[in-house]
Amino acid sequence: MNARRGRSGLQGVFERIGVWSRSPRNPAEHHELSSRDLGRLDRVFKRLTDTTELSGRRRLAAELVTLWAEDVPPARANLLRALAEGALPDDAQRVALGVLGSSSPEVGAPARQRLELLADAQRAVRTRADAILDELGAAPGGVRFLVELRAAAIDVAARDDDAAASALDLLVQARLQVLMTPALIELRRLDWDTPASLLQRVAALEKVHPIESIDQLRSRLADDRAAFALFHPGMHGEPLAFVWLAFTKGIPDSLDRIIGPHAGTVPVDRADTAVFWSISSPQPGLAGMGFGNELIKATVNELRTTHPTVSTYVTLSPVPSFAQHVLATISGDEDHEEFSGAGAAPPEGVAGAGAIDQPPRTMLGTLGMNRPADEVQRLLSDDIWMVSDEAARYGGRFLKLAAEYLTDTDAGGRSPDPVANFHLGNGAQLARLCWGANRTHDGVARSLTLMANYLYEPDRLSERAGHYRTEGQVSVGDDVARLLDEASD
Known part of the structure; x- marks a missing residue:
């Protein structure tokens, strides 16, 4: 003993x-x-x-x-x-909560009575x-x-x-x-002087666009690139969220323009746009606590001070639920035997063009793809076909479909796409949709090569976030508004 x-x-x-x-x-x-x-x-x-x-x-x-x-x-x-x-809650707490639920102080009750009720409630729920x-x-x-x-x-x-x-x-x-009070949250810029152990950790946590070599990491920290992360002292160096961005002239419409083998560079003092092209919240235990939102806003505020030539803050974001939506809808059409060849005419120059002149009733009809459903599903899952010239002829129709999909909020006022819901909830505007923007396997499998530009205008964020959260109202730019108008014709 x-x-x-x-x-x-x-x-x-x-x-x-x-x-x-x-x-x-x-x-x-x-x-x-x-x-x-x-x-x-x-x-x-x-x-x-x-x-x-x-x-x-x-x-x-x-x-x-x-x-x-x-x-x-x-x-x-x-x-x-x-x-x-x-x-x-145990049995005694359930009884106490029931009693509290049936009692409330009268209007104008003394402060002491209201204070006692509050104390009882706090004890009952603890x-x-x-x-x-x-x-x-x-x-x-x-x-x-x-x-x-x-x-x-x-x-x-x-x-x-x-x-x-x-x-x-x-x-x-x-x-x-x-x-995790805001007073304890620290924004840090990551660069080549950052401790190697932290850079290695961030690289390991990067899942959106994985870092496969030290050269890739070096390029993401070049003069016209940047990375920022949020930290809390209680997490001992583990980032709460981090973002990679690029300084560009104008808004890019393709991931290749940022991390492709022939990505261009712009002197930072000539850049007018900061592009947030990869945002990660790697801690599942912090889900729903808004650190991704805080990271973007804090980074924008930092850049407004350190990079005065930059006036546009925009993302280049995936549409990760779009491929699943399209493929599942095609399967649903097939299950209900609604597809019988009827639909919109295929784009000019595509086999079968002009053969059909009926209103679209199905996903295949909307896309004008007059092929059996299983063949269309196979093509949309084919990395090679999806970046072909033939697929590009359908690009305009996919863009219209994506515009409708992202702005079709549910009963709770939320966009069906998680990335869209995140940015719209932050107060960003769905400014533009880009076809063929991510031609990687993951870009095809999840987004059918589409990416979206969400525009962050600091002076409009609170207003737009409020409209989205309370009314399900999606702010769209001119390009997306045009797509929606064309889709409704």
């Missing part, structure tokens, strides 16, 4: 509560945690909340955070489960997990722990439709919103 009490650190604590039978630094040697272990973990939580000595609570919290950092799957799963179960999360968030490494914990809770909630995990997600998000 004396020897066991003498053990220090994570192993000693969890040997005392019976969770580990072997060293936590050798994950392969762990036994699976059982339901009895969850009971022991529950008692650790009770000690954490009942211990009046501050140093004792901090020590237990720090060691639980360290347990998570050890990244042992059984331990993570059971720690997540124990916290999630504590995030749901779960057992709240006190534990308070301690865990304050422990060394606690912010990063909460970010990773929320990511795990989101995953479990989505995969298993788990109410307890959803409750934990909400509790952790509320804490992160407090801990």
Whole structure:
């Protein structure tokens, strides 16, 4: 017993509560945690909340955070489960919440009465997990722990439709919103003087347009290029979000103009446009917290000071749900046997032109592609055909279809495309759609080569964001407005 009490650190604590039978630094040697272990973990939580000595609570919290950092799957799963179960209100809380729901102070009630009701409400909604999360968030490494914990809770909630995990997600998000106050968020420009370890980490996190060599990384940090990232001291160098941009003369309509083998360069003092061409929010545990939005706005504000010749701020963004939308709609048309060759005439110069003169009733009719549905689906998934001259003849029709698709908001006022919804929610304008803008395999598979320019006008962002969020109103530029007019004719 004396020897066991003498053990220090994570192993000693969890040997005392019976969770580990072997060293936590050798994950392969762990036994699976059982339901009895969850009971022991529950008692650790009770000690954490009942211990009046501050140093004792901090020590237990720090060691639980360290347990998570050890990244042992059984331990993570059971720690997540124990916290999630504590995030749901117990029977007494449900009764208290019911009472509160049926009582409210009269109009003009004394301030003291309203204050007491507020205090009762705060006590009623505070779960057992709240006190534990308070301690865990304050422990060394606690912010990063909460970010990773929320990511795990989101995953479990989505995969298993788990109410307890959803409750934990909400509790952790509320804490992160407090801990990640804007005063602690730092915008940094990344360049060739940035520590190599950080550049390597950002390169590894880049999933939109992967970096495959040191030369590619060097080119993205050239004089007419830039990268910015947001950081929080509690994340120990892990970026919250980062963006790559290029300084250009005019608005580019193709990814090749930025990162292609023959991409041009413009002296920075002659550039009039900053193009945000890759934006990443690599932390799943920060989903929905607006760091991508804050990154773009902070970067624009920085550039307005450091690059006075730049007056246009625009993105070159994918339309990642467009290919799926088109292919699924074609399948739906086929399933309902609506396609019988009827549709709009194909573009001039395409085989079969002029053969049909009926209003389009299907996706194939809209595109004027008088071929069997399975053949069209095969062609639209063919990297070579999609960049061919024949495919280009259909480009105008795809652009009209994309304009309608992106601006057709649902009952909640949201665009069906996640990237469009992000930028429109930030207050950007859908300024232009570009056919053949991304001819890579990923560009074909997800966007049918289309990309979009979203225009960020600093003085109009709040107004447009408000109209979009409250009314589902999409601000469009002249080019997109023309496409919509032509599509409705």
